[in-house]
Amino acid sequence: MSGMRILIIEDDREAAGYLVKAFREAGHVADHAADGLDGYGKASEGGYDVLIVDRMLPKMDGLSLIGGLREQKIETPVLILSALGQVDDRVKGLRAGGDDYLAKPYAFSELLARVEALARRKSGASGDPTTLRVGGLELDRLGHKLTRNGKEIALQPREYRLLEYLMRHAGQVVTRTMLLENVWDYHFDPQTNVIDVHVSRLRGKIDKGYDTPMLHTVRGAGYMIRDSAR
Secondary structure, X not given: OOOOEEEEEOOOHHHHHHHHHHHHHOOOEEEEEOOHHHHHXXXXXXXXXXXXXXXXXXXXXXXXXXXXXXXXXXXXXXXXXXXXXXXHXXXXXXXXXXXXXXXXXXXXXXXHHHHHHHHHHHHOOOOOOOEEEEOOEEEEOOOOEEEEOOEEEOOOHHHHHHHHHHHHOOOOOEOHHHHHHHHHOOOOOOOOOHHHHHHHHHHHHXXXXXXXXXXXXXXXXXXXXXXXXX
């Protein structure tokens, strides 16, 4: 299964770094939050296929984090990863709203298989759409396929992730800082031109040859994708 977007909420930076690297090598997008509050904030924004949550977290423990998300009706699948592996611990984790529970130490191959199973289960349920549509643009998130008015458009991985984020926020201004943090994972000067370069390339692919552009620059604010035909 390809193209999952995973959020790893883990305070052990070495362990988290290993997971981020392993998931990316497996062809997925992996983000990291180092404490419960940060993880809760990122998970609340949506956009993730699966959350991997450590139980013992600073600022907000894993079970409280999961319970809070469920209270908000955020149904993103959660795999709890914990050194607490007794039956009672697993029961508490699942009752808090977790979908699966894996005790440490673990084999990455098993973790990957479980995460893929959760993502497949989710894609068959209502909730996060597997297809994003804005006007004539249609992005198949499972097949990583983009079409405009039925014509397929080839995208590079970063262009795909950029467009996916813009389409998730269709009709809204998306700032450079938002793009840096959610598409590039950078936390530095939003004036860098890396975004402008990729937006220009993406615009050339989705708007070239069409009378109505869909990707717009909002001067002094950021970018917006919208159905200009309306």
